Amino acid sequence: MPDSEEIEIIEYAEAMNRWSANERDLGCISLTKDSIFFGVARSLGPVPGQVQNAMSKIDLCVHGEIQGSGHDSAGLGTIITLTDVALALKLILQYAPQVTHVAVASFGPFVRLGKYNRENNPDEYGRFPKHLTNYPEWSGESLYQRSRTILADILNVTLKELEIEILVCLDVNVSALGEHYFELDRLFDKDEEGKKLLHNTFSLAGSRVPSRIRQTDMRKWNDVAHWYQRWSRTTTAYVKISHSVNVGFTDVGWIGRGRHHAQMNAHLPRKLSFDGQIDDFPGSCSIHGDCLEGLVSVHALSTRIRTHEDPKLRNDEFLQFAKIGDPIWDIAAAYVADFCHLITKFIAPRRIAIGGLISRGPNGTEQGKRYFLTLVRNHFEQRLKPANSTRNIPAYEELEDLTKFITYRICPWPGVFGGLIVARWDKTNLTPVGTFEHNLVERNRGDP
Numbered sequence: 001m002p003d004s005e006e007i008e009i010i011e012y013a014e015a016m017n018r019w020s021a022n023e024r025d026l027g028c029i030s031l032t033k034d035s036i037f038f039g040v041a042r043s044l045g046p047v048p049g050q051v052q053n054a055m056s057k058i059d060l061c062v063h064g065e066i067q068g069s070g071h072d073s074a075g076l077g078t079i080i081t082l083t084d085v086a087l088a089l090k091l092i093l094q095y096a097p098q099v100t101h102v103a104v105a106s107f108g109p110f111v112r113l114g115k116y117n118r119e120n121n122p123d124e125y126g127r128f129p130k131h132l133t134n135y136p137e138w139s140g141e142s143l144y145q146r147s148r149t150i151l152a153d154i155l156n157v158t159l160k161e162l163e164i165e166i167l168v169c170l171d172v173n174v175s176a177l178g179e180h181y182f183e184l185d186r187l188f189d190k191d192e193e194g195k196k197l198l199h200n201t202f203s204l205a206g207s208r209v210p211s212r213i214r215q216t217d218m219r220k221w222n223d224v225a226h227w228y229q230r231w232s233r234t235t236t237a238y239v240k241i242s243h244s245v246n247v248g249f250t251d252v253g254w255i256g257r258g259r260h261h262a263q264m265n266a267h268l269p270r271k272l273s274f275d276g277q278i279d280d281f282p283g284s285c286s287i288h289g290d291c292l293e294g295l296v297s298v299h300a301l302s303t304r305i306r307t308h309e310d311p312k313l314r315n316d317e318f319l320q321f322a323k324i325g326d327p328i329w330d331i332a333a334a335y336v337a338d339f340c341h342l343i344t345k346f347i348a349p350r351r352i353a354i355g356g357l358i359s360r361g362p363n364g365t366e367q368g369k370r371y372f373l374t375l376v377r378n379h380f381e382q383r384l385k386p387a388n389s390t391r392n393i394p395a396y397e398e399l400e401d402l403t404k405f406i407t408y409r410i411c412p413w414p415g416v417f418g419g420l421i422v423a424r425w426d427k428t429n430l431t432p433v434g435t436f437e438h439n440l441v442e443r444n445r446g447d448p
Contacts, residue, residue, distance in 0.1 A: 021095060021096060021097055021098075022097060022098045023042050023098070024040045024041060024042045024061050024062075024095065024096035024098070024099065025041075025042065025043055025096065025098060025099055025100045025101070025427070026040065026041040026042070026043050026058060026096070026099065026100075026101055026102075026103075026420050026423045026424055026427070027039070027040050027041075027089075027092035027096055027099045027101070027102040027103070027420075027423065028040075028041075028092075028102065028103040028104075028105065028415075028416050028419030028420045028423055029085065029088040029089065029092065029102070029103075029104055029105070029419075030105040030106070030171060030174070030175075030413075030415030030416050030419055031080060031085070031104070031105065031106040031107065031143075031171070032080070032107070032171075032242065032243065033068070033077070033079055033080065033107070033135060033242070033243035033244070034067065034068045034077060034078040034079060034080065034243070035065055035066060035067050035068055035080065036065070036066045036068075036080055036084055036085065036087075036088045037063065037064070037065050037066075037413055037415055037416050038063065038064055038065075038066070038088045038091055038092060038416065039060060039061075039062065039063035039064075039413065039416035039417075039419070039420055040060075040061055040062050040063075040092055040095045040096040040099065041058040041059055041060045041061055041420045041423075041424075042058065042059040042061060043058050043059075043424045043427065043428070058420050058421065058424050060416075060417070060420065061095070061096075062095045063413055063416050064091070066080075066084055066087055066088055066091075068080035068081065068084055069081055069083060069084055070083075070084075070137070072136075072137065077243075077298075079135075079137060081137075082141075082146060082150075085143075085146065085147070085150065086150045086154075089102070089147060089150050089151055089154065090154055093151070093154055093155070099164060100163070100164060100165065100427060101164070101165045101167065101423045101424075101426050101427045102147070102151075102164055102165070102166055102167070102423060103167045103168075103169055103174065103419035103420065103422050103423040103426070104126070104143050104144070104147050104166060104167070104168050104169065104419075105168075105169040105170070105171045105173075105174045105175075105415050105418070105419045106143055106168070106169070106170070106171055107135065107171055107243070107244045107246075108128075108170050108171075108244075108246070108261060108263065109128070109129060109132075109261070109263050110126060110127060110128065110168065110170070110261065111124045111125075111127045111128070111129060112124040112125045112126070112127065113125070113126065113168060113169070113170065113261055115167075115426075118144070118167070118168075122144065122145070123142070123145075125142075125144050125168065126142055126143045126144030126145070126147075126166075126168030127140070127141070127142040127143070127144070127145075128140060128141050128142075128143070135243075135244075143168050144166055144168050147166045147168075148162060148164075148166055151164050151166075165426060165427070167422060167423060167426045169418075169419060169422055170246075170248065170261040170262075171240065171246075171248075171415055172238055172239075172240050172246045172247055172248030172262070173248040173255045173257065173261065173262075173418075174248070174255075174414075174415055174418030174419045174421070174422055175238045175240065175248060175355065175409075175414040175415045175418055176236055176237065176238035176247075176248035176249050176250050176255065176256075176353075176414075176418065177248075177250060177254070177255055177414075177417075177418035177421055177422065178411050178413070178414035178415065178416070178417030178418030178419070178421065179236055179238050179353045179355075179409055179410060179411045179414040179417075179418070180232075180236040180250040181232070181417070181418075181421065181432050182410055182411035182414065182417055183236065183351070183410050183411070184231055184232060186410065187231060232250075232252075232253035232432065233252050233253055234250075234350040235249055235250055235251060235256070235347060235348070235349040235350055236249060236250045236349060236350060236351050236352075236353060237249040237343050237347065237349040237351070237352045237353070238353050238355060238409070238414065239336070239339065239340065239343070239352060239353070239354045239355070239356075240355055240356040241296060241297075241332075241336055241354060241355075241356040241357075241358040241359050242297070242298060242355075242356030242357040242358060242359075243297055243298045243299065243357070244265055244293060244297060245264065245265045245292050245293040245296060245297050245339075245356075246262060246263065246264050246265050247262060247264050247339070247343055248262065249343075249347055249349060253431055253432070254431050255422075256347070264292060264339070265291060265292055265293035265297075266287075266288055266291050266292070266293070267291060267292045267339075267342075268288065268290070268291050268292075269291075269292055269295070269335060269338050269339070270338075271290065272331075272334050272335065272338070274327070274330065274331060274334070279295075279331065281295065281300075281304055283295055283300065284297070284299050284300040284303045285300075292335065292339060295335050296331075296332050296335045296336060296358065297358075298357055298358065301322070301328055301331075301332055301358065304328055304331070305321060305322060305328060322362060323362050323363070324361075324362045324363075324367070324368065324371050326362070329361065329362065329371070329372055329375060330375055332358060332372075333372060333375030333376045333378075333379055334375075334379045336354070336358075336376050336379075337376050337377075337378075337379030337380040337382075337383065338379075338383070340352050340354075340376065340380050340406055341380060341383045341384075351404070351405060351406075351407060352405060352406050352407070353407055353408070353409045353410065353414075354373070354376070354406065354407070354408060354409065355408070355409040355414065358372075359372065359373075359408060359409070360372075361373070369408050373406065373407070373408060376406060377402040377403070377406050380402060380406060381402060384399065
């Protein structure tokens with residue numbers, strides 16, 4: 001297990017008040033196949049006098065990343081283990097010994113999610129299916145029960161005595177939330193109305209908090225809240241293209257979720273043509289074959305190269321092997337563009353943010369990211385215009401600048417940021433722009 005002293009901890013330099021460790025009450029760990037991101041925060045109470053529109057405020061204090069210490073069963077890449085999860089939770093307790101709520105965000109699918117199932121079906125809540133194709137090492141494992149057991153062992157208490165609440169979330173859902181509110185802070189800084197409202201305020205994770213609130217400032221503070229409420233109702237879609245493939249999106253300021261969580265990885269897209277030839281790659285998914293994940297995940301693209309170049313190529317060596325100009329990037333971009341087109345037609349987001357290992361492009365450099373995103377936008381633009389027409393489909397007339405519509409993620413740690421926002425919601429039932437008017441526990445809607 002890596003020594004905690006070897007972990008790079010990044011202090012959040014923009015926060016005006018660090019808070020002592022004992023004042024930090026929120027934690028989050030965000031799992032990917034090969035690393036775990038973690039963070040702790042201090043939640044701030046509603047502004048006095050602001051009851052109906054109380055905003056959820058968090059002050060991100062510490063965040064970092066742990067590299068996985070295991071290897072997958074095929075020996076083709078690094079993976080995280082339960083030992084790494086235990087280390088991440090131990091670090092949360094180290095930096096926030098009085099933590100009360102922890103969000104555990106992860107790839108899916110899950111058998112059950114939602115607060116209702118946490119209360120009424122805890123054995124299935126936060127549990128992976130028994131046959132988890134993309135992460136077989138985690139098949140049947142319960143992140144909820146494991147996380148509770150690890151925390152109880154570290155604190156030397158029984159499970160009944162454990163007072164820390166665990167909320168298991170789907171990674172793309174909380175990433176969409178983190179990306180959405182991180183961008184709102186940036187929009188506020190650039191918006192002319194926002195500039196006029198901004199006075200003695202500073203940015204704290206998806207909200208604005210006056211540094212000194214006087215009674216005479218309350219009207220101005222409510223104007224800030226109204227600005228956030230108006231802009232928060234726009235929709236942001238977060239597309240993850242990595243070891244797994246999925247999409248999450250915000251809806252009216254919160255997570256868009258129906259009966260269960262999205263599993264767009266299993267979507268079966270039409271096979272595309274490249275250089276006049278239909279793509280004959282059978283796909284790497286053991287269940288669906290050429291589903292979206294079976295066509296463009298890290299494993300899928302590595303397999304495409306491995307079959308005709310280097311049979312020993314490891315999944316984590318993929319980006320170093322496929323350089324700018326390699327046809328594999330055009331293939332990936334075409335399928336990702338198809339996916340973005342599908343998302344645009346169904347939920348009409350204001351912006352699509354792309355994250356994950358593949359989104360970094362060749363070599364994971366800034367040049368590589370720009371190259372890959374340009375390919376995606378070019379393929380996407382071709383799908384906007386009907387045959388024999390120079391105009392976009394009417395519903396897409398406003399998409400004049402695709403560089404602002406399809407972007408690389410803005411938030412450097414959307415999973416942690418979004419996870420801390422939902423941990424705050426789990427504690428207070430407050431979103432960044434107010435409370436829910438309906439009973440989420442009974443309806444099981446809006447859970448991450």
